[in-house]
Amino acid sequence: MTAENTLETLLNHRSIRKYQDKPVPDTLLERILQAGTRASNTGNMQVYSVVVTRDPAMKEKLSPLHFNQPMVKEAPVVLTIAADVQRFHRWCALNQAEKSYDNFLWFVCGCIDSMLFAQNIAVAAEAEGLGLCFLGTTLYMAEEIAQVLEMPQGVIPITTITLGFPAETPPLTDRLPLKAVVHYETYRKESDEDIRELFHEKDHSELTKKLLEENQLPNLAQVFTRKRYTLKDNLAISSKLHAFLEKNGFLQKG
Amino acid sequence: MTAENTLETLLNHRSIRKYQDKPVPDTLLERILQAGTRASNTGNMQVYSVVVTRDPAMKEKLSPLHFNQPMVKEAPVVLTIAADVQRFHRWCALNQAEKSYDNFLWFVCGCIDSMLFAQNIAVAAEAEGLGLCFLGTTLYMAEEIAQVLEMPQGVIPITTITLGFPAETPPLTDRLPLKAVVHYETYRKESDEDIRELFHEKDHSELTKKLLEENQLPNLAQVFTRKRYTLKDNLAISSKLHAFLEKNGFLQKG
Numbered sequence: 001m002t003a004e005n006t007l008e009t010l011l012n013h014r015s016i017r018k019y020q021d022k023p024v025p026d027t028l029l030e031r032i033l034q035a036g037t038r039a040s041n042t043g044n045m046q047v048y049s050v051v052v053t054r055d056p057a058m059k060e061k062l063s064p065l066h067f068n069q070p071m072v073k074e075a076p077v078v079l080t081i082a083a084d085v086q087r088f089h090r091w092c093a094l095n096q097a098e099k100s101y102d103n104f105l106w107f108v109c110g111c112i113d114s115m116l117f118a119q120n121i122a123v124a125a126e127a128e129g130l131g132l133c134f135l136g137t138t139l140y141m142a143e144e145i146a147q148v149l150e151m152p153q154g155v156i157p158i159t160t161i162t163l164g165f166p167a168e169t170p171p172l173t174d175r176l177p178l179k180a181v182v183h184y185e186t187y188r189k190e191s192d193e194d195i196r197e198l199f200h201e202k203d204h205s206e207l208t209k210k211l212l213e214e215n216q217l218p219n220l221a222q223v224f225t226r227k228r229y230t231l232k233d234n235l236a237i238s239s240k241l242h243a244f245l246e247k248n249g250f251l252q253k254g
Numbered sequence: 255m256t257a258e259n260t261l262e263t264l265l266n267h268r269s270i271r272k273y274q275d276k277p278v279p280d281t282l283l284e285r286i287l288q289a290g291t292r293a294s295n296t297g298n299m300q301v302y303s304v305v306v307t308r309d310p311a312m313k314e315k316l317s318p319l320h321f322n323q324p325m326v327k328e329a330p331v332v333l334t335i336a337a338d339v340q341r342f343h344r345w346c347a348l349n350q351a352e353k354s355y356d357n358f359l360w361f362v363c364g365c366i367d368s369m370l371f372a373q374n375i376a377v378a379a380e381a382e383g384l385g386l387c388f389l390g391t392t393l394y395m396a397e398e399i400a401q402v403l404e405m406p407q408g409v410i411p412i413t414t415i416t417l418g419f420p421a422e423t424p425p426l427t428d429r430l431p432l433k434a435v436v437h438y439e440t441y442r443k444e445s446d447e448d449i450r451e452l453f454h455e456k457d458h459s460e461l462t463k464k465l466l467e468e469n470q471l472p473n474l475a476q477v478f479t480r481k482r483y484t485l486k487d488n489l490a491i492s493s494k495l496h497a498f499l500e501k502n503g504f505l506q507k508g
Contacts, residue, residue, distance in 0.1 A: 006260045006381030010289040010374055033436055035264040037429045039373060040388045043482060046430055051437045058439055087434065088478075090449045095475035100485035104492035108365060108393055112413060115369030116388075117435075119293060120264055123377055127260030134294045134370075139362055150440040159366060175291045176300055180341065181371075182287055183305045185312050186404040195344045221349035224342075228297060231354035235508035238358035242507050253496050254489035 009127045014172055016131025019164030023054075023076045028128060035124035039116040042109040047085050047101070048117050051149045053078040061148045065141040066160065071133055075162035080138065080145060081118045083110020086154035102154060102249035114158040121161060131166030134159055140237050143244040153248055174202055263381045268426055270385025273418030277308075277330045282382060289378035293370040296363040301339050301355070302371050305403045307332040315402045319395040320414065325387055329416035334392065334399060335372045337364020340408035356408060356503035368412040375415060385420030388413055394491050397498040407502055428456060 033050065041047070053059055054077055062080075063072045072078055085101040092099060101109075118134070125132050138145060138160045145157045180198040190198070202208065208220045215223050225231070245251050287304065295301070307313055308331055316334075317326045326332055339355040346353060355363075372388070379386050392399060392414045399411045434452040444452070453474075456462065462474045469477050479485070499505050 006263045007285070007289060007378060009260045010378055011292050013292050013294070015294060030432065031261070034432055035261060037432060037435060038265055038267050038426075040267070040269060040376070042390050043478070044427055044429075045478065046435060049435050049437060049441070051439070051441055053439060055439050084435075087444075087449070087452075090444065090446075091453050092475045092479060094446055094449060095473040097473070097475035097479040098485055100479045100483060100488055103485075103488050104496050105393060105488050106492075108412075108495070109390070111362065111365045112369055112390075115366055116373050119370050119373035120377070122294070123374070124261060124264055136296050136363070136366075139359060149437075150443075152441065152443075155441065158362075172292075173298055175298075178284065178288055178291060181291060181300060181303050181338075183303060183403075185305070185307060185309050187303070187305055187406060187409065189404075189406075190341075190344065192344075192348055195341070195348060198341075199345050219349040219351070221346045221351035224297070224299065225346060225351040225354045229354060231352055231357075232508075234354055234357050234359050235506065238360075238507035241362065242358050242505075251496075252489065253492035254486075 006127075009123060012172075013122075013126060014170050015133040016164075016166040016168060016170070017071050017133050018166070018168040019071075019075050019131065020167045022165050024130065024164060029077060032121055032124040032128060032130075036117045036121040039120040041113040041116060045088055046113065047083060047088060047106065047110045048113040049082050049084040049087065049155060050117070051080045051082070051151070053080065058148070062145065065144050065148065066135050066137040069135065069137065071135070071162040075164045077163040079121065079161040079163060080149055080157050081114045081159050081161065082146075082151060083107060083114050083156045083158050084154065085110060086152050089154060103252040104250060107156065107245055107250035110156065111158050118159050118161060125163055129165065130163055132161050132163045134161055139241055142241060156245065156248060156250070174205060174207070176202065263377060266426075267376075267380060268424050269387040270420040270422060270424070271325050271387050272420070272422040273325075273329050273385065274421045276419050278384065278418060283331060286375055286378040286382060286384075290371045290375040293374040295367040295370060299342055300367065301337060301342060301360065301364045302368040303336050303338040303341065303409060304371070305334045305336070305405070307334065312402070316399065319398050319402065320389050320391040323389065323391065325389070325416040329418045331417040333375065333415040333417060334403055334411050335368045335413050335415065336400075336405060337361060337368050337410045337412050338408065339364060340406050343408060357506040358504060361410065361499055361504035364410065365412055372413050372415060379417055383419065384417055386415050386417045388415055393495055396495055410499065410502060410504070428459060428461070430456065
């Protein structure tokens with residue numbers, strides 16, 4: 001076990017996308033997952049699950065669902081973390097207790113529990129000398145991923161972590177100044193000038209200059225809206241995700 | 255700074271609901287929030303915010319929105335963490351970039367970012383000797399909380415952390431056996447017997463025995479469905495939360 005100071009672990013986080021060709025020992029993986037389960041969760045109902053993928057044939061199936069990001073095939077371990085009310089419902093059924101958690105509130109609770117579990121796994125993994133990357137693509141292809149992993153009704157993939165011993169040491173990525181995300185007592189009413197100031201460093205970084213040149217765009221905001229996450233794609237994915245939740249009963253409300 | 259091993263920090267987590275009458279120094283709070291921002295987030299867009307409540311008058315207003323759980327008034331610091339696309343949209347507007355993130359996908363991304371941020375804050379706080387409790391009630395009264403904290407359109411409270419120096423040392427709470435939440439390669443098809451076994455310890459604990467007597471109910475599952483989180487309440491809250499998201503544009507899809 002790497003004895004490392006907790007704050008250092010948190011402050012040194014970087015996403016790792018290249019991994020050594022070296023498996024993650026079972027006992028190490030279990031220790032990390034165990035640390036995940038110690039996170040807080042809703043009502044101690046643990047409405048989440050994880051599917052561990054190590055089989056190359058399974059990675060092969062998952063890879064296109066993550067748009068062939070190379071980490072899926074190259075990482076020794078892929079963790080798909082899902083909102084899960086089905087285990088709890090199975091238990092309810094065995095106890096003549098009413099099925100009560102396939103509705104919108106509990107989809108959000110399932111997301112919350114999944115992410116508390118996921119972030120504890122991430123912190124534990126880094127403390128143990130592993131590197132990882134979260135894959136946002138999980139939401140884009142949630143239904144297809146659920147099919148490949150044979151998840152039953154009531155289980156919705158929320159995020160994926162690719163995990164292994166790091167084969168790169170990328171620099172820390174930028175963050176907005178702390179005051180951008182922290183408000184005191186009430187949410188601050190920012191002027192346009194305030195917003196410009198909060199984004200100034202990001203707008204003018206070397207990385208941004210490179211991106212603007214590559215994309216032939218006038219500013220970074222348009223790199224996001226015209227290239228990375230366009231309205232058209234966002235609406236299409238929203239529609240797909242919404243339909244999948246509906247199929248699983250998660251859009252029920254009063 | 256408390257030099258503590260990261261895994262120990264994670265494995266020793268307990269929710270703390272009683273706090274010493276002692277403020278959290280500004281520099282300590284900032285260090286913890288800074289550690290929060292180092293968590294991964296969607297596209298490095300940081301679609302979250304936090305409102306820090308320390309003013310007793312503001313706690314007085316928040317308290318009934320959390321059903322008068324005493325931690326809200328007693329904790330020196332209350333952190334309301336929210337999914338937030340408004341800051342990003344403000345920046346887009348200043349850059350002639352299309353407003354693209356008020357849709358269902360980005361509500362879920364906002365939840366994800368909020369919880370990655372929140373759990374890093376929780377881990378950092380505990381490493382620094384503080385204690386905390388997550389309040390699930392945030393989702394029940396999201397709209398009313400947003401009003402009190404003067405959150406603008408596009409900002410949805412997701413979770414709340416009450417924070418302070420601990421004045422209690424509760425025992426670790428139980429968790430399901432690790433194998434309940436971990437699946438290998440494909441989601442395991444459990445038999446009824448498997449489910450009974452996974453919940454056996456929980457079903458028969460001393461705590462459960464006490465709860466069954468107090469509630470005059472035949473089993474723990476019914477304590478959840480008939481007392482703690484009833485279908486009727488879940489549907490009513492789902493409906494309210496759904497309507498609030500709709501008002502904020504977050505239910506848009508293709």
